[in-house]
Amino acid sequence: MKEIIGGSDFKKRLLIFCILLIVSIIIVLPYVWMLSNSFKTTMETLTDPMHIIPQEPTTAGYEKVLTKSPFFRWLWNSCFVTGINTIVILFTSSIVGYIFARFNFKGRNFLFAMLLFTMMVPAQVTMITTFIIIDGVGLYNSVWALIIPSFVNVFGIYLCKQYCEEIPKELIESAKIDGAGNFRIYWNIVIPQIRPALGALAIFTFLEYWNDYLNPLIYLSSTDNMTLPLALSYFSTQHSTDLSATMAASALIMIPAAIVFIIFQKQFIKGLALTGMK
């Protein structure tokens, strides 16, 4: 009896395994292909793109990226933009979310509805007006153009508000009686309570700004101010593309993202689950 169940169970598992394997291969293939091409010459990539193992492996692409372009400058820019954005968004989202969740004030619901409404409007709609404003205040071609407009993140506020609403009322009252002021309560009690939300938000924000291609393309013009994703276009000219260098740059850009992902894997999956839930 047991064996029969075991048998059908095994078949089921095998089927699931095969499906997952195929899907994984489909997803992973481009990355493998990218890695493999980063070790080929541009010539080989163009003539013989299907070989996974390079015929004449070379690190010329990497050398070119690291020596012929201000790669470390871009790396610094990317870290700067992503780091500041992540920290600031964590702060603003949690404190604003807390205020919306726990303080009663006139027009609270109206304000929150307005915030949500801005989330419904696609970014492309406001792109031109945003550009005009940024240019108007003199931030064109500055990394700050990528930072200051991002200080408020509606999704983050929403997420934190949901979490703050779950904090037992007595916890906050207890802290009040213990002598803590509003900011201290936020810092000592609320933040630790909404940690999972903040973890997920941190990862989402990091990836969003690390991988952002469009905004740097719009706002940055000088090579020195560029962020890493723009490196992808740096090696392309109108007539030709240095595929070897482009692929090498892509691979290099992925490394920090991969590291962050591996470190925060657990939080990331939790985060995905919780954004699906709420």
Next chain:
Amino acid sequence: MAEVVLKNIKKVYPHTAEKDKKKKKAKQPPEKKSNLQITEDGVVAVQQFSLDINDKEFIVLVGPSGCGKSTTLRMVAGLEEITEGDLYIDGERMNDVAPKDRDIAMVFQNYALYPHMSVYDNMAYSLKVKKTPKDEIDRKVREAAEILDITPLLDRKPKALSGGQKQRVAIGRAFVRNPKVFLMDEPLSNLDAKLRNQMRTEIIKLRSKIDTTFIYVTHDQTEAMTLGDRIVIMKDGFIQQIGTPQEVFMHPANIFVAGFIGVPQMNFFHGCRLSKKDGGYAATLLGKDYALSAAQSHLLAEKNVADCTVTIGVRPVDMKGHAAEDGDAVIEVAEMMGSEVHLHMTRDGEDIIAIVSSREADLSQFEAGRKMALQFDPAAMHIFDSKTEENLLPCVEE
């Protein structure tokens, strides 16, 4: 050292029509249960609440769920705004003072320990906020932990504690602050019966060590009777009676208090006659006339009570009776409790309970279905006005 004075305090929770739908749903059932006054402004949760609490007194607010106990306590704590009236702590008006500046500590029913902090940090938090020197914090926390017997738990997180342990930590957290006023909102309600009895004795012991003013909220009359120096009995937002446990038991101000205090409940006989007779008063109960004592009659005469319909209350311990063919009530169950027997009877659909000493009575006579003839001692009668439900003999000296 702190006197707390509440002067004609009133609390109105404004209607919240559009928002807090979720909250409202949760709140609706208790609202229906109680008969709180609802005005245009909102729900009147507490009104006409006046009470002078002496220094180091242990006051218990007791009443059925939804009667406004927590609301009152939270107004003292500063967690709830006082709609009308004045609150003084040590002579200082506190209405608009923030909770942290009132020098109070509060223990919540669900403990409200900070989940991410160790027991030690939970207890140390208020001192840290006040920027107390580290070594002083350490000394105070360890001293409190010693008294409450939680020293081995100091490094644990609240998650790893049992209900009783959490309760001790919550009390310890309040204790380290050495507050002027110690507030407790149903601190024992989440514990099982055995632990509750144990913690009750601990609170009595603790009190001798803390020596401060306590305001304690409970719905359990046993807790109220055993802990309180004075008890405040509330119903539907109004104070029903304030008095020592002895006073409220012996001289309940009205039918509600009489029924609420004391287990098993007092027996009530509705529709009895109270009449003037040869200079004194007499009460007619179950067809028999009982002449009231001179002291009782004197009190009634002083209040100018005319002949009227009354409700007479008699505590189960004061019930006397014997088996008789033409008895007044039918025995349903005789519960042997050990030293006493609880005799459950019915009469015209009304339950009557009598407590009989098991040593004195012949237990074989209490068979179910047997009839009992009841007798009463006029001195043990509580006489309430049928209309106002007030006690007509509020304070008869024995």
